[in-house]
Amino acid sequence: MNKKALAILMRARMRPTNPTVQSLSPFAKEMNQMQQNSQESQSAGHVVQRASEEGNSREFELVRASMHSAISMNKTEVLDTVLTSFSEGYFSLSRENRRKLLLVLAREYDLNRAQVCELIKQYLGLPPPRDKAQVSSSEEECSFSSFYRIERNLRNALKPVYEVLFDRLNTHPGGLRFLSILRADILSILTEENIASLRALDSYLKEKLSTWLSPAALELHQITWDDPASVLEKIVAYEAVHPISNLLDLKRRLGVGRRCFGYLHPAIPGEPLIFIEVALLKNVAQTIQEVLWDSPPIPESEATCALFYSISSTQPGLSGINLGKFLIKRVITLVKRDMPHISTFATLSPIPGFMQWLLTKLASQTVLAESDMSQQQAEGSSSTSTFWENILKPEEEKTLMSISKDIVTGKNGMEVMFNLLTSKDHKWTKSPELLSVLKPPLMRLCTRYLLQEKKRGKALDSVANFHLQNGAMMERINWMADQSEKGLSQSGGIMVNYVYR
Numbered sequence: 450m451n452k453k454a455l456a457i458l459m460r461a462r463m464r465p466t467n468p469t470v471q472s473l474s475p476f477a478k479e480m481n482q483m484q485q486n487s488q489e490s491q492s493a494g495h496v497v498q499r500a501s502e503e504g505n506s507r508e509f510e511l512v513r514a515s516m517h518s519a520i521s522m523n524k525t526e527v528l529d530t531v532l533t534s535f536s537e538g539y540f541s542l543s544r545e546n547r548r549k550l551l552l553v554l555a556r557e558y559d560l561n562r563a564q565v566c567e568l569i570k571q572y573l574g575l576p577p578p579r580d581k582a583q584v585s586s587s588e589e590e591c592s593f594s595s596f597y598r599i600e601r602n603l604r605n606a607l608k609p610v611y612e613v614l615f616d617r618l619n620t621h622p623g624g625l626r627f628l629s630i631l632r633a634d635i636l637s638i639l640t641e642e643n644i645a646s647l648r649a650l651d652s653y654l655k656e657k658l659s660t661w662l663s664p665a666a667l668e669l670h671q672i673t674w675d676d677p678a679s680v681l682e683k684i685v686a687y688e689a690v691h692p693i694s695n696l697l698d699l700k701r702r703l704g705v706g707r708r709c710f711g712y713l714h715p716a717i718p719g720e721p722l723i724f725i726e727v728a729l730l731k732n733v734a735q736t737i738q739e740v741l742w743d744s745p746p747i748p749e750s751e752a753t754c755a756l757f758y759s760i761s762s763t764q765p766g767l768s769g770i771n772l773g774k775f776l777i778k779r780v781i782t783l784v785k786r787d788m789p790h791i792s793t794f795a796t797l798s799p800i801p802g803f804m805q806w807l808l809t810k811l812a813s814q815t816v817l818a819e820s821d822m823s824q825q826q827a828e829g830s831s832s833t834s835t836f837w838e839n840i841l842k843p844e845e846e847k848t849l850m851s852i853s854k855d856i857v858t859g860k861n862g863m864e865v866m867f868n869l870l871t872s873k874d875h876k877w878t879k880s881p882e883l884l885s886v887l888k889p890p891l892m893r894l895c896t897r898y899l900l901q902e903k904k905r906g907k908a909l910d911s912v913a914n915f916h917l918q919n920g921a922m923m924e925r926i927n928w929m930a931d932q933s934e935k936g937l938s939q940s941g942g943i944m945v946n947y948v949y950r
Contacts, residue, residue: 509546512538513553520558520614532621539631547634555650558610568603575599611650615657625661625716628654629766636768655769662714662722662767664775669783672709672724674700679719683763684709687724690759690799691741691933698741702726706746708755710780712772723772725780726759729788733795733946734758736930740797754793755784774919781949794949795924799931800940802910803898804870807891807941810840811867815860839863845890852886866890875937878929887941888928895926895943913945921947 515535522528542550575595618624635651638644672680685693693699703709706729711721728740729752740758757780760773781794839862841849846862857872859865869877869887877883899913900923908914917923923945930936930944 505543505546508538508541509549512542512546513550516550516554516614519617520610528617529621532617532624536618536621536623536627539627548638551631551635551638551647551650552644554611554614555644555646558614559646559649560607560609564606565603568599568606572596572599572603609650609653612653612657615654619657619661619716623716625714628658629717629764631766632658633764633766633768636765658767659770662770662772664779667712667714667722667772667775669776669779670711670713670721672703672711672721674703677719680721683720684724687761687763688759689761691737692935701744704746706730706749706752708780708784710776710783712776720763722764722767723760723762723776725757725773725776727780727784728756728758729791730754730756733793733924733948734797735925735927735944735946737797737936737944738932749788750790752788752791754795755781755788755791757794757796771915773915777919777949796916796921796947796949797927797930798912798916798945798947799936800895800899800910800943800945801912803895803940803943804938806898806902806909807894808867808870811863811870814838814840815864815867840894841866841890842893848886849890852883856880856883870941875934878932878937878942884929891941891943892926892928895940899923899926899945916947919949921949924948 512535515531515538518531519528519535522531539547539550578593578596615628618628632651632654635647635654639647639651672684674681681699685699693702701707708727708729709724710727711724713719713721728734729746729749730739731747731751731753733754734740734756737758740756757777760776762768762772784791784794839846841862849859849862849865852865852869857865857868859868866887869883877887899908899910902909908917913923925946927944927946929942931940932942936942936944
Protein backbone atom coordinates (compact mmCIF):
# COMPACT_ATOMS: atom_id res chain seq x y z
CA MET A 450 0.00 0.00 0.00
CA ASN A 451 1.52 3.37 -1.02
CA LYS A 452 1.66 6.47 1.22
CA LYS A 453 -1.20 8.19 -0.52
CA ALA A 454 -3.52 5.19 -0.08
CA LEU A 455 -2.51 4.87 3.55
CA ALA A 456 -3.29 8.56 4.18
CA ILE A 457 -6.74 8.19 2.56
CA LEU A 458 -7.45 5.09 4.66
CA MET A 459 -6.45 6.86 7.86
CA ARG A 460 -8.68 9.84 7.06
CA ALA A 461 -11.59 7.48 6.34
CA ARG A 462 -11.15 5.71 9.67
CA MET A 463 -11.11 8.99 11.51
CA ARG A 464 -14.45 10.17 10.04
CA PRO A 465 -17.19 10.49 12.65
CA THR A 466 -19.89 7.75 12.65
CA ASN A 467 -22.35 9.85 14.60
CA PRO A 468 -25.31 10.43 12.21
CA THR A 469 -26.04 13.83 13.71
CA VAL A 470 -22.55 14.97 12.78
CA GLN A 471 -22.86 13.51 9.28
CA SER A 472 -26.08 15.43 8.67
CA LEU A 473 -24.44 18.80 9.40
CA SER A 474 -23.83 21.28 6.59
CA PRO A 475 -20.23 21.54 5.29
CA PHE A 476 -19.81 24.89 7.06
CA ALA A 477 -21.12 23.47 10.34
CA LYS A 478 -18.89 20.42 9.95
CA GLU A 479 -15.89 22.68 9.47
CA MET A 480 -16.75 24.78 12.53
CA ASN A 481 -17.29 21.65 14.62
CA GLN A 482 -13.97 20.23 13.47
CA MET A 483 -12.17 23.51 14.31
CA GLN A 484 -13.72 23.47 17.81
CA GLN A 485 -12.64 19.87 18.37
CA ASN A 486 -9.14 20.64 17.11
CA SER A 487 -8.94 23.67 19.43
CA GLN A 488 -10.05 21.64 22.46
CA GLU A 489 -7.62 18.85 21.61
CA SER A 490 -4.82 21.37 21.11
CA GLN A 491 -5.53 23.07 24.44
CA SER A 492 -5.69 19.73 26.20
CA ALA A 493 -2.43 18.60 24.62
CA GLY A 494 -0.86 21.96 25.52
CA HIS A 495 -1.87 21.61 29.15
CA VAL A 496 -0.43 18.09 29.23
CA VAL A 497 2.86 19.20 27.67
CA GLN A 498 3.09 22.21 29.98
CA ARG A 499 2.36 20.09 33.05
CA ALA A 500 4.94 17.52 31.95
CA SER A 501 7.48 20.27 31.32
CA GLU A 502 6.87 21.84 34.75
CA GLU A 503 7.17 18.45 36.43
CA GLY A 504 10.39 17.78 34.52
CA ASN A 505 11.83 21.17 35.50
CA SER A 506 10.84 20.63 39.12
CA ARG A 507 12.41 17.15 39.17
CA GLU A 508 15.59 18.50 37.55
CA PHE A 509 15.76 21.35 40.07
CA GLU A 510 15.44 18.97 43.02
CA LEU A 511 18.20 16.74 41.64
CA VAL A 512 20.59 19.67 41.28
CA ARG A 513 19.61 20.95 44.71
CA ALA A 514 20.36 17.51 46.19
CA SER A 515 23.75 17.36 44.46
CA MET A 516 24.56 20.85 45.79
CA HIS A 517 23.69 19.74 49.33
CA SER A 518 25.90 16.67 48.93
CA ALA A 519 28.76 18.80 47.62
CA ILE A 520 28.55 20.92 50.79
CA SER A 521 27.91 18.25 53.42
CA MET A 522 29.84 15.24 52.07
CA ASN A 523 33.13 14.25 53.71
CA LYS A 524 34.05 11.30 51.47
CA THR A 525 36.83 12.78 49.36
CA GLU A 526 36.92 9.79 46.98
CA VAL A 527 33.46 10.61 45.56
CA LEU A 528 33.51 14.38 46.10
CA ASP A 529 34.83 15.16 42.60
CA THR A 530 31.98 13.16 41.07
CA VAL A 531 29.41 15.05 43.14
CA LEU A 532 30.93 18.45 42.25
CA THR A 533 30.90 17.52 38.56
CA SER A 534 27.29 16.38 38.84
CA PHE A 535 26.33 19.67 40.51
CA SER A 536 28.09 21.93 37.99
CA GLU A 537 26.74 20.01 34.98
CA GLY A 538 23.26 19.96 36.49
CA TYR A 539 23.40 23.71 37.14
CA PHE A 540 24.08 24.41 33.46
CA SER A 541 21.01 22.39 32.49
CA LEU A 542 18.68 24.53 34.63
CA SER A 543 16.47 27.28 33.24
CA ARG A 544 17.19 30.87 34.27
CA GLU A 545 14.32 30.84 36.77
CA ASN A 546 15.50 27.59 38.34
CA ARG A 547 19.04 28.96 38.60
CA ARG A 548 17.60 31.94 40.45
CA LYS A 549 15.70 29.62 42.81
CA LEU A 550 18.81 27.54 43.47
CA LEU A 551 20.97 30.58 44.18
CA LEU A 552 18.37 31.88 46.64
CA VAL A 553 18.38 28.48 48.37
CA LEU A 554 22.17 28.65 48.59
CA ALA A 555 22.11 32.22 49.92
CA ARG A 556 19.37 31.66 52.53
CA GLU A 557 19.62 28.05 53.67
CA TYR A 558 23.43 27.78 53.71
CA ASP A 559 24.12 31.11 55.38
CA LEU A 560 25.87 31.38 58.75
CA ASN A 561 24.20 30.26 62.00
CA ARG A 562 23.22 33.58 63.59
CA ALA A 563 21.84 31.99 66.75
CA GLN A 564 25.25 30.46 67.39
CA VAL A 565 26.94 33.80 66.66
CA CYS A 566 24.67 35.61 69.14
CA GLU A 567 25.35 32.99 71.82
CA LEU A 568 29.13 33.27 71.37
CA ILE A 569 28.93 37.06 71.53
CA LYS A 570 27.02 36.79 74.81
CA GLN A 571 29.70 34.46 76.20
CA TYR A 572 32.44 36.83 75.04
CA LEU A 573 30.81 39.87 76.62
CA GLY A 574 30.26 37.89 79.83
CA LEU A 575 33.98 37.26 80.36
CA PRO A 576 35.72 39.39 83.01
CA PRO A 577 37.74 42.26 81.51
CA PRO A 578 41.34 41.21 80.81
CA ARG A 579 43.98 42.58 83.19
CA ASP A 580 46.76 44.88 82.07
CA LYS A 581 49.56 42.81 80.56
CA ALA A 582 52.17 44.81 82.47
CA GLN A 583 50.71 43.56 85.77
CA VAL A 584 50.75 39.82 84.98
CA SER A 585 53.42 37.30 84.08
CA SER A 586 53.41 35.52 80.73
CA SER A 587 52.06 32.26 82.27
CA GLU A 588 49.24 34.10 84.07
CA GLU A 589 48.47 36.02 80.86
CA GLU A 590 48.13 32.79 78.87
CA CYS A 591 45.78 31.38 81.47
CA SER A 592 43.62 34.52 81.74
CA PHE A 593 43.35 34.91 77.97
CA SER A 594 42.64 31.25 77.14
CA SER A 595 38.87 31.77 77.35
CA PHE A 596 39.10 34.80 75.08
CA TYR A 597 41.17 32.87 72.53
CA ARG A 598 38.76 29.93 72.55
CA ILE A 599 35.60 32.02 72.04
CA GLU A 600 37.29 34.23 69.41
CA ARG A 601 38.31 31.12 67.47
CA ASN A 602 34.77 29.72 67.70
CA LEU A 603 33.34 33.09 66.71
CA ARG A 604 35.56 33.29 63.60
CA ASN A 605 34.36 29.85 62.54
CA ALA A 606 30.71 30.69 63.25
CA LEU A 607 30.94 33.83 61.12
CA LYS A 608 31.81 31.75 58.06
CA PRO A 609 28.70 30.93 56.01
CA VAL A 610 28.12 27.28 55.15
CA TYR A 611 28.35 27.99 51.41
CA GLU A 612 32.06 28.78 51.89
CA VAL A 613 32.60 25.00 51.87
CA LEU A 614 31.08 24.78 48.39
CA PHE A 615 33.21 27.65 47.06
CA ASP A 616 36.44 26.22 48.51
CA ARG A 617 35.74 22.76 47.12
CA LEU A 618 34.85 24.07 43.67
CA ASN A 619 38.05 26.16 43.58
CA THR A 620 40.17 23.00 43.83
CA HIS A 621 37.94 21.06 41.42
CA PRO A 622 38.87 20.90 37.69
CA GLY A 623 36.87 23.60 35.92
CA GLY A 624 35.56 24.84 39.26
CA LEU A 625 37.02 28.35 39.10
CA ARG A 626 35.42 28.99 35.71
CA PHE A 627 32.14 27.63 37.07
CA LEU A 628 32.31 29.98 40.07
CA SER A 629 32.84 32.89 37.68
CA ILE A 630 29.71 31.90 35.75
CA LEU A 631 27.83 31.44 39.02
CA ARG A 632 28.71 34.99 40.06
CA ALA A 633 27.74 36.35 36.64
CA ASP A 634 24.27 34.85 37.19
CA ILE A 635 24.11 36.40 40.68
CA LEU A 636 25.02 39.83 39.28
CA SER A 637 22.41 39.46 36.54
CA ILE A 638 19.70 38.77 39.13
CA LEU A 639 20.85 41.65 41.34
CA THR A 640 20.43 44.12 38.47
CA GLU A 641 16.72 43.30 38.52
CA GLU A 642 16.12 42.59 42.22
CA ASN A 643 17.89 43.92 45.30
CA ILE A 644 17.88 40.77 47.47
CA ALA A 645 19.91 41.22 50.66
CA SER A 646 20.84 37.56 51.10
CA LEU A 647 21.93 37.27 47.46
CA ARG A 648 23.97 40.46 47.75
CA ALA A 649 25.74 38.98 50.80
CA LEU A 650 26.42 35.80 48.80
CA ASP A 651 27.86 37.87 45.96
CA SER A 652 30.07 39.88 48.32
CA TYR A 653 31.50 36.73 49.90
CA LEU A 654 32.14 35.06 46.53
CA LYS A 655 33.77 38.24 45.21
CA GLU A 656 36.20 38.24 48.17
CA LYS A 657 37.05 34.60 47.51
CA LEU A 658 37.65 35.19 43.79
CA SER A 659 39.81 38.23 44.58
CA THR A 660 42.02 36.05 46.77
CA TRP A 661 42.25 33.17 44.30
CA LEU A 662 42.96 35.52 41.38
CA SER A 663 45.74 37.49 43.04
CA PRO A 664 48.49 38.70 40.67
CA ALA A 665 50.84 36.08 42.09
CA ALA A 666 48.55 33.35 40.73
CA LEU A 667 48.24 34.91 37.27
CA GLU A 668 50.55 34.56 34.27
CA LEU A 669 51.19 37.56 32.01
CA HIS A 670 51.12 36.39 28.39
CA GLN A 671 51.78 38.34 25.20
CA ILE A 672 49.09 37.38 22.72
CA THR A 673 50.35 37.13 19.13
CA TRP A 674 49.05 35.99 15.76
CA ASP A 675 50.77 32.62 16.43
CA ASP A 676 48.54 31.85 19.44
CA PRO A 677 45.88 29.14 19.06
CA ALA A 678 42.70 30.12 17.21
CA SER A 679 40.69 29.57 20.40
CA VAL A 680 42.63 32.38 22.13
CA LEU A 681 42.30 34.74 19.17
CA GLU A 682 38.56 34.06 19.01
CA LYS A 683 38.27 35.23 22.63
CA ILE A 684 40.05 38.49 21.75
CA VAL A 685 37.62 39.16 18.90
CA ALA A 686 34.56 38.15 20.93
CA TYR A 687 35.35 40.11 24.11
CA GLU A 688 36.94 43.29 22.73
CA ALA A 689 34.64 45.75 24.51
CA VAL A 690 36.06 49.18 23.62
CA HIS A 691 36.84 49.17 19.89
CA PRO A 692 35.26 46.14 18.15
CA ILE A 693 37.54 44.15 15.84
CA SER A 694 36.03 44.35 12.35
CA ASN A 695 37.81 41.47 10.58
CA LEU A 696 40.86 39.21 10.62
CA LEU A 697 43.04 41.88 8.99
CA ASP A 698 42.12 44.26 11.80
CA LEU A 699 42.99 41.58 14.37
CA LYS A 700 46.29 40.78 12.65
CA ARG A 701 47.24 44.46 12.62
CA ARG A 702 46.49 44.84 16.35
CA LEU A 703 48.86 41.93 17.04
CA GLY A 704 51.54 42.96 14.51
CA VAL A 705 54.42 45.43 14.24
CA GLY A 706 54.06 48.51 16.43
CA ARG A 707 51.30 46.91 18.48
CA ARG A 708 51.15 44.67 21.53
CA CYS A 709 48.43 42.69 23.25
CA PHE A 710 48.89 41.25 26.74
CA GLY A 711 46.54 39.09 28.78
CA TYR A 712 46.34 37.53 32.22
CA LEU A 713 46.00 33.72 32.20
CA HIS A 714 45.15 31.46 35.14
CA PRO A 715 46.20 27.78 35.27
CA ALA A 716 42.65 26.75 36.23
CA ILE A 717 41.20 28.41 33.09
CA PRO A 718 43.72 27.42 30.39
CA GLY A 719 43.71 29.00 26.96
CA GLU A 720 41.45 31.90 27.91
CA PRO A 721 42.74 35.31 28.99
CA LEU A 722 40.74 36.65 31.94
CA ILE A 723 41.52 40.22 30.87
CA PHE A 724 43.61 41.68 28.05
CA ILE A 725 45.04 45.06 27.13
CA GLU A 726 45.99 46.44 23.71
CA VAL A 727 49.00 48.72 23.29
CA ALA A 728 50.16 50.95 20.41
CA LEU A 729 53.82 51.98 20.12
CA LEU A 730 53.85 55.58 18.83
CA LYS A 731 56.07 58.64 18.51
CA ASN A 732 53.62 60.83 20.46
CA VAL A 733 50.48 60.43 22.53
CA ALA A 734 47.65 59.92 20.02
CA GLN A 735 44.70 62.32 20.07
CA THR A 736 42.26 60.20 18.03
CA ILE A 737 41.49 56.51 17.87
CA GLN A 738 41.72 56.73 14.06
CA GLU A 739 45.47 57.31 14.43
CA VAL A 740 45.73 54.07 16.37
CA LEU A 741 43.38 51.77 14.47
CA TRP A 742 43.70 53.00 10.88
CA ASP A 743 47.17 54.54 10.64
CA SER A 744 49.12 52.52 8.07
CA PRO A 745 51.90 51.56 8.01
CA PRO A 746 52.99 51.82 11.64
CA ILE A 747 56.25 53.53 12.53
CA PRO A 748 59.38 51.40 13.21
CA GLU A 749 59.29 50.26 16.82
CA SER A 750 62.76 51.66 17.42
CA GLU A 751 61.39 55.19 16.81
CA ALA A 752 58.56 54.86 19.34
CA THR A 753 58.70 56.87 22.54
CA CYS A 754 55.12 56.27 23.77
CA ALA A 755 53.26 53.12 24.77
CA LEU A 756 49.58 53.98 24.40
CA PHE A 757 46.97 51.76 26.09
CA TYR A 758 43.86 52.09 23.94
CA SER A 759 41.69 49.18 25.04
CA ILE A 760 41.30 46.96 28.08
CA SER A 761 38.61 44.27 28.17
CA SER A 762 37.51 41.50 30.52
CA THR A 763 36.37 38.14 29.19
CA GLN A 764 34.60 37.09 32.39
CA PRO A 765 31.44 39.01 33.47
CA GLY A 766 31.61 37.14 36.77
CA LEU A 767 34.88 38.89 37.66
CA SER A 768 33.28 42.35 37.61
CA GLY A 769 34.60 44.53 40.43
CA ILE A 770 37.79 42.50 40.83
CA ASN A 771 40.46 44.99 39.77
CA LEU A 772 42.70 42.81 37.62
CA GLY A 773 43.22 45.72 35.21
CA LYS A 774 45.19 47.71 37.77
CA PHE A 775 47.79 44.97 38.16
CA LEU A 776 47.79 44.19 34.43
CA ILE A 777 48.66 47.80 33.44
CA LYS A 778 51.47 48.01 35.99
CA ARG A 779 53.00 44.69 34.93
CA VAL A 780 52.80 45.65 31.26
CA ILE A 781 54.53 48.98 31.96
CA THR A 782 57.31 47.12 33.79
CA LEU A 783 57.68 44.63 30.92
CA VAL A 784 57.71 47.28 28.17
CA LYS A 785 60.24 49.42 30.06
CA ARG A 786 62.50 46.39 30.43
CA ASP A 787 62.27 45.31 26.77
CA MET A 788 62.17 48.80 25.19
CA PRO A 789 64.11 51.34 27.28
CA HIS A 790 63.51 54.04 24.62
CA ILE A 791 59.80 54.10 25.61
CA SER A 792 59.47 56.94 28.12
CA THR A 793 55.74 57.82 28.06
CA PHE A 794 52.93 55.51 29.18
CA ALA A 795 49.50 56.90 28.42
CA THR A 796 45.98 55.92 27.49
CA LEU A 797 43.46 57.03 24.89
CA SER A 798 40.31 56.34 26.85
CA PRO A 799 36.57 56.53 26.16
CA ILE A 800 34.20 58.50 28.39
CA PRO A 801 31.25 56.08 28.41
CA GLY A 802 28.98 57.96 30.80
CA PHE A 803 29.35 61.53 29.50
CA MET A 804 26.45 61.78 27.03
CA GLN A 805 24.02 60.04 29.36
CA TRP A 806 24.93 62.49 32.15
CA LEU A 807 24.78 65.51 29.84
CA LEU A 808 21.46 64.64 28.16
CA THR A 809 19.87 63.90 31.54
CA LYS A 810 21.17 67.24 32.83
CA LEU A 811 19.90 69.17 29.80
CA ALA A 812 16.47 67.53 29.91
CA SER A 813 15.96 68.00 33.65
CA GLN A 814 17.13 71.63 33.64
CA THR A 815 14.90 72.45 30.66
CA VAL A 816 11.89 71.01 32.50
CA LEU A 817 12.80 73.00 35.64
CA ALA A 818 13.17 76.18 33.59
CA GLU A 819 9.70 75.70 32.07
CA SER A 820 8.07 74.96 35.43
CA ASP A 821 9.76 78.00 36.98
CA MET A 822 8.52 80.23 34.18
CA SER A 823 4.92 79.04 34.53
CA GLN A 824 5.12 79.45 38.33
CA GLN A 825 6.49 82.98 38.00
CA GLN A 826 3.66 83.93 35.65
CA ALA A 827 1.07 82.50 38.04
CA GLU A 828 2.53 84.12 41.17
CA GLY A 829 4.02 87.24 39.64
CA SER A 830 7.37 86.56 41.29
CA SER A 831 10.87 86.28 39.84
CA SER A 832 12.28 83.56 42.12
CA THR A 833 13.83 80.45 40.58
CA SER A 834 14.02 76.86 41.78
CA THR A 835 16.89 75.88 44.07
CA PHE A 836 17.71 72.98 41.73
CA TRP A 837 17.70 74.97 38.50
CA GLU A 838 21.08 75.63 36.89
CA ASN A 839 21.85 77.02 33.47
CA ILE A 840 24.84 74.83 32.62
CA LEU A 841 25.67 77.05 29.62
CA LYS A 842 27.71 80.22 29.71
CA PRO A 843 26.02 83.43 28.40
CA GLU A 844 28.09 83.42 25.19
CA GLU A 845 27.32 79.73 24.61
CA GLU A 846 23.61 80.37 25.14
CA LYS A 847 23.72 83.25 22.67
CA THR A 848 25.56 81.23 20.01
CA LEU A 849 23.19 78.27 20.31
CA MET A 850 20.12 80.49 20.05
CA SER A 851 21.53 82.13 16.91
CA ILE A 852 21.36 78.82 14.98
CA SER A 853 18.80 78.97 12.18
CA LYS A 854 15.32 77.72 13.10
CA ASP A 855 15.39 75.67 9.90
CA ILE A 856 18.11 73.53 11.49
CA VAL A 857 16.92 73.24 15.09
CA THR A 858 14.37 74.79 17.43
CA GLY A 859 14.25 75.32 21.18
CA LYS A 860 13.01 77.73 23.85
CA ASN A 861 16.52 78.15 25.30
CA GLY A 862 20.10 77.14 24.66
CA MET A 863 19.87 73.93 26.68
CA GLU A 864 16.84 72.73 24.71
CA VAL A 865 18.55 73.61 21.42
CA MET A 866 21.65 71.69 22.51
CA PHE A 867 19.56 68.70 23.60
CA ASN A 868 17.72 68.61 20.25
CA LEU A 869 21.00 68.79 18.33
CA LEU A 870 22.69 66.02 20.32
CA THR A 871 19.70 63.70 20.00
CA SER A 872 19.21 64.30 16.26
CA LYS A 873 18.95 61.24 14.05
CA ASP A 874 22.23 59.77 12.76
CA HIS A 875 24.20 62.44 14.69
CA LYS A 876 23.59 65.02 11.96
CA TRP A 877 25.39 67.67 13.98
CA THR A 878 28.72 65.93 13.33
CA LYS A 879 28.32 66.44 9.57
CA SER A 880 28.01 70.23 9.76
CA PRO A 881 31.18 72.34 10.32
CA GLU A 882 28.98 75.18 11.59
CA LEU A 883 27.28 73.02 14.25
CA LEU A 884 30.58 71.43 15.26
CA SER A 885 32.11 74.87 15.89
CA VAL A 886 29.05 75.92 17.93
CA LEU A 887 28.97 72.76 20.05
CA LYS A 888 32.69 72.29 20.64
CA PRO A 889 33.17 74.93 23.40
CA PRO A 890 30.25 73.85 25.64
CA LEU A 891 30.83 70.13 25.06
CA MET A 892 34.55 70.31 25.88
CA ARG A 893 33.92 72.46 28.96
CA LEU A 894 31.08 70.27 30.26
CA CYS A 895 33.11 67.12 29.60
CA THR A 896 35.92 68.55 31.74
CA ARG A 897 33.42 69.28 34.49
CA TYR A 898 32.00 65.75 34.21
CA LEU A 899 35.42 64.12 34.51
CA LEU A 900 36.87 66.30 37.27
CA GLN A 901 33.95 67.50 39.38
CA GLU A 902 31.04 65.05 39.13
CA LYS A 903 31.40 62.48 41.91
CA LYS A 904 29.65 59.44 43.32
CA ARG A 905 30.61 58.48 46.88
CA GLY A 906 33.75 60.60 46.56
CA LYS A 907 34.90 58.89 43.35
CA ALA A 908 34.79 60.02 39.72
CA LEU A 909 31.32 59.48 38.27
CA ASP A 910 32.71 58.10 35.02
CA SER A 911 33.73 54.45 35.45
CA VAL A 912 36.79 54.62 33.17
CA ALA A 913 38.00 57.87 34.75
CA ASN A 914 37.61 56.35 38.20
CA PHE A 915 39.57 53.25 37.11
CA HIS A 916 42.59 55.19 35.83
CA LEU A 917 42.61 57.88 38.53
CA GLN A 918 42.34 55.25 41.28
CA ASN A 919 45.30 53.44 39.68
CA GLY A 920 47.48 56.55 39.99
CA ALA A 921 47.19 58.02 36.49
CA MET A 922 46.78 61.75 35.80
CA MET A 923 44.43 63.35 33.32
CA GLU A 924 46.54 64.91 30.55
CA ARG A 925 44.31 66.08 27.67
CA ILE A 926 40.72 65.97 26.41
CA ASN A 927 40.48 65.33 22.65
CA TRP A 928 37.71 66.66 20.39
CA MET A 929 36.17 64.29 17.81
CA ALA A 930 38.63 61.57 18.80
CA ASP A 931 36.19 58.68 18.24
CA GLN A 932 33.67 59.25 15.45
CA SER A 933 32.24 55.73 15.53
CA GLU A 934 28.56 55.25 16.36
CA LYS A 935 29.50 54.02 19.82
CA GLY A 936 31.91 56.91 20.44
CA LEU A 937 29.37 59.54 19.39
CA SER A 938 26.55 57.98 21.41
CA GLN A 939 28.56 57.59 24.61
CA SER A 940 30.78 60.66 24.66
CA GLY A 941 29.95 62.91 21.71
CA GLY A 942 33.15 61.67 20.06
CA ILE A 943 35.37 63.04 22.86
CA MET A 944 38.19 60.94 24.34
CA VAL A 945 40.72 61.61 27.09
CA ASN A 946 44.42 60.87 27.61
CA TYR A 947 45.55 59.66 31.04
CA VAL A 948 49.28 59.45 31.73
CA TYR A 949 50.97 56.97 34.08
CA ARG A 950 54.05 58.59 35.60
